[in-house]
Amino acid sequence: MSELQDLTALIRANTPLIVIETQDEARVVDLFRQALSQVWRALYRWSITEGLRRLDMDREDEAEGPPDASAALQMMKQAEQRGIYLLLDFHPYLGYASSQRQLRDIVQRRHSLPHVVVLVGSKIELPAELDALAVRFSPRLPDANALLKLVREEAAHYADEHGGRRVEVDGEAVQQIVRNLQGLSLTDARRIARQLIFADGALNANDLPQLARLKFELLNRSGHLHYEYDTAQFAEVAGARRLKRWIEQRRNVFVAGDASPDPYRYQLDPPKGMLLLGVQGCGKSMLAKATAGGFGVPLLRLDFGTLYDKYHGETEKNLRAALASAEQLAPCVLWIDEIEKGLASGGEDGGVSRRVLGYLLTWMAERRSAAASGHVFIVATANQVHELPAELLRKGRFDEIFFVDLPDPDTRVEVLRLHLARRQLPADDFNLPALAAAANGFSGAEIEQAIVSALYTAHAERTPLDTDLLMQEIRNTRPLSVLMAEQVGALRQWARERTVPAD
Structure with missing residues (x-):
């Protein structure tokens, strides 16, 4: 009806x-x-x-x-x-x-x-x-046809107020704008559409980031979501070739949804999300940001620490509000960082963690049949796999569980090249294979920190950074794989038969 x-x-x-x-x-x-x-x-x-x-x-x-x-x-x-x-x-x-x-x-x-x-x-x-x-009684939100009519009305108002000057329109961008306005009331959608049009008299792909920010500011009334303005591209991430290919295969289905011209789209379930396990400092957070950049959608970060409240039932209420906001902001990537800290099993919190886990799992399961929330892609990251509840790791909760391991020699070369380039240092001036060999067992973050420390040493000595200085810094560093060898080894052993390598 x-x-x-x-x-x-x-x-x-x-x-x-x-x-x-x-x-x-x-x-x-x-x-x-x-x-x-x-x-x-x-x-x-x-x-x-x-x-x-x-x-x-x-x-x-x-x-x-x-x-x-x-x-x-x-x-x-x-x-x-x-x-x-x-x-x-x-x-x-x-x-x-x-x-x-x-x-x-x-x-x-x-x-x-x-x-x-x-x-x-x-x-x-x-x-x-x-x-x-x-x-x-809940009034239904406007559909795509109503929103398209609204955008055309605001374009006509712009022309009336500017002496007949017509709005410059990119048809494909307008379709994406209408798709992103879904989930808003007519009043809110009109306010945003009017702001986009009157800003520069045009509707094009450049309006999409601004639309995402305006929509987030409007809908995130709970304050439990954080809009990550700085996403990344996969070109900025070393390694993870298998994960990058996995994301690329799902990009069109996730972003376009039913609007995709692909005749086989109805055979494919919308991608739900992935869990990234791995050694600390190996790039899980960067991969979460790059996933949003790869899909070309906004990145929202959910901090479980802000959800918890001392009053009974308030924590679950906060989670419901945060997930509802994410659904209204779809399509988007929802990044749950260090998920084990919010869902660690145990009875010390009066069962709050179990209730939060139960609601999250229910929401994840119901998304299969919910078109709107089907366009919220979850990227959960975790360092301590043994603290994760077994229910979360069951096959089907996430589309895939990837393990982000310590970088291999080729990836370490790529990491060195990326971080040197970010600091305007010519990578060809360094012996990258030798440096990568010396950095065996280093995470990407530890390699970056070695470059930072070597630059400070070079600055203090009033000399340019070279291979010898960087090699010395690498040899003076004890990576996490050495300091916590037992824990890192146990994690890698656990993941070997249970997860898919990201690289």
Whole structure:
């Protein structure tokens, strides 16, 4: 059934109390006006600034009652014909016992006609006595056609305000903009579309990063997600050839979804995510950033530490809010860094970790049949695999579990070349094979730190960095694979038969 049909059915059933949470009051009023064409009722709107006004006749400019909440309820009770009463931001007045009692009498039809009372507001919390009598109705978010119409309207407004100058439009970019506006109300989508158009009089691929930021700022009301402005490209990451190829194979299916022209797309499940295990400092975080860059979508980071709350149930509520925000920001990559710290098994926290794990697993499973959240790709990273719950590692939770190992000789050469280039140092001036051999057992982060330390030594000695200085720094460094040889060895042994090598 359509949104209008659902609402009409509630009116026909004389539903006594309907609660609608929305920021778009105008759209709700318009929806009820449309419903009157199928089921007639007198239609009224009340607000504290305008009082009670009738909307189904050409008399909207005439107030039929004072703005006082109690007086409005009394008029509703004494009305001689049944009607629909849209009460805007009325719920704060239900804190008064008299107003609450008056509304309960109307809803329970005590000496009152069978009215349909509709409470409209951005967030409505009712007293328990009224909440049990209420039906909540959620207006559906605009579809792609409605959003495309909206973008065209704003483009026309731009032309009107700029002497007929037309907006420069890239058709493919507009399709992506419309796809990224999905999940927003018409009001929010219009605000963002107008900002993009009026910024430079154009709609093109350059608008997509700005759209992602604006949408994130609008939807991340919980504050538990972090927008990572600096993503990376796979060219900036050494090694991980198998993982890069795996991502590239799934790129078009993830980004385009049902809009993809590929005739075989319906045979392919949308990619859900991957778990990256590995030795510390081997590039898991960089790979998470590069995955977002490879897909060409925003990167959101979920910090489990911000979710935990001392009050019962609040932690799970925070997780629900964060995941709901991620769904509305789709398509995106959701990066859960060091996931073991938030889901480590144990009973010291009163079972909070187990409940958080349970909700996360349920959400991951339900995404298979949810088109919107199917475009949230999870990248979870972990260092301590033995602290991860077994339920998370079961086949099917993630599409794949990759192990990011210590770099091999060829990858170490690539790491050296990348970090030297970032510091405007010509890699050809160094004996990279010899340096890579000396750095056996080093992680990528340790190789980078050796270059940083060698540069400080060169600066102190007023001499350019060369192979000898860098070699000396490498030989003076004890990598993690030596300092914690047993733990690193155990992790690599565990991963050998249980995971897919990233390289």
